[in-house]
Amino acid sequence: GENVEQHPSTLSVQEGDSAVIKCTYSDSASNYFPWYKQELGKRPQLIIDIRSNVGEKKDQRIAVTLNKTAKHFSLHITETQPEDSAVYFCAARTEGYSTLTFGKGTMLLVSP
Amino acid sequence: GAVVSQHPSRVICKSGTSVKIECRSLDFQATTMFWYRQFPKKSLMLMATSNEGSKATYEQGVEKDKFLINHASLTLSTLTVTSAHPEDSSFYICSATVAGGRRNTGELFFGEGSRLTVL
Numbered sequence: 001g002e003n004v005e006q007h008p009s010t011l012s013v014q015e016g017d018s019a020v021i022k023c024t025y026s027d028s029a030s031n032y033f034p035w036y037k038q039e040l041g042k043r044p045q046l047i048i049d050i051r052s053n054v055g056e057k058k059d060q061r062i063a064v065t066l067n068k069t070a071k072h073f074s075l076h077i078t079e080t081q082p083e084d085s086a087v088y089f090c091a092a093r094t095e096g097y098s099t100l101t102f103g104k105g106t107m108l109l110v111s112p
Numbered sequence: 113g114a115v116v117s118q119h120p121s122r123v124i125c126k127s128g129t130s131v132k133i134e135c136r137s138l139d140f141q142a143t144t145m146f147w148y149r150q151f152p153k154k155s156l157m158l159m160a161t162s163n164e165g166s167k168a169t170y171e172q173g174v175e176k177d178k179f180l181i182n183h184a185s186l187t188l189s190t191l192t193v194t195s196a197h198p199e200d201s202s203f204y205i206c207s208a209t210v211a212g213g214r215r216n217t218g219e220l221f222f223g224e225g226s227r228l229t230v231l
Contacts, residue, residue, distance in 0.1 A: 044222050087153075103155065
């Protein structure tokens with residue numbers, strides 16, 4: 001089955017800096033890669049996703065890049081703000097299957 | 113986006129009792145719902161996949177007699193933790209995808225989660 005590795009497990013940055021979280025996946029058939037943000041005690045919320053037919057997607061301060069050859073994808077947050085502090089999960093899914101495989105999460109702390 | 117509602121948000125029970133958690137898709141039909149368990153500061157661990165009108169598919173290591181899942185309609189799935197023990201204390205989250213149609217983007221929508229504490 002699919003295996004998703006996520007790094008780093010914790011990331012501390014100063015407000016205004018950029019943050020990058022990286023994930024690798026094992027199944028070359030995976031074609032859908034969402035990123036979720038989870039604040040403490042709350043439900044995960046989709047913040048951005050990318051499909052295998054594109055290499056990059058951007059939404060304001062958030063961007064995701066995908067390298068299918070290397071089987072890795074990354075989340076980039078620019079101009080970080082304290083409210084960006086949360087746990088971020090990457091995930092991967094193989095076409096034809098509805099189950100998402102999640103990474104272990106990255107706790108991002110943005111200090112004012 | 114689509115809305116998934118989960119109840120109760122918090123439940124405290126005595127050891128040996130059973131607890132039922134409901135997961136509802138409010139504005140869409142969900143042929144498939146997923147149940148996750150999340151330990152503090154840990155990732156989402158898939159427990160089982162719930163398909164409407166059929167038996168749930170459990171992940172390896174998850175006791176199906178301990179965690180009973182029922183998906184009786186396209187908008188409701190329930191998880192019952194039977195004979196709960198302190199080690200069952202955790203955050204349980206359900207999720208669902210839209211069943212077909214224009215809204216079927218593949219996105220997974222999560223419920224609010226249920227924090228179970230077994231005394």
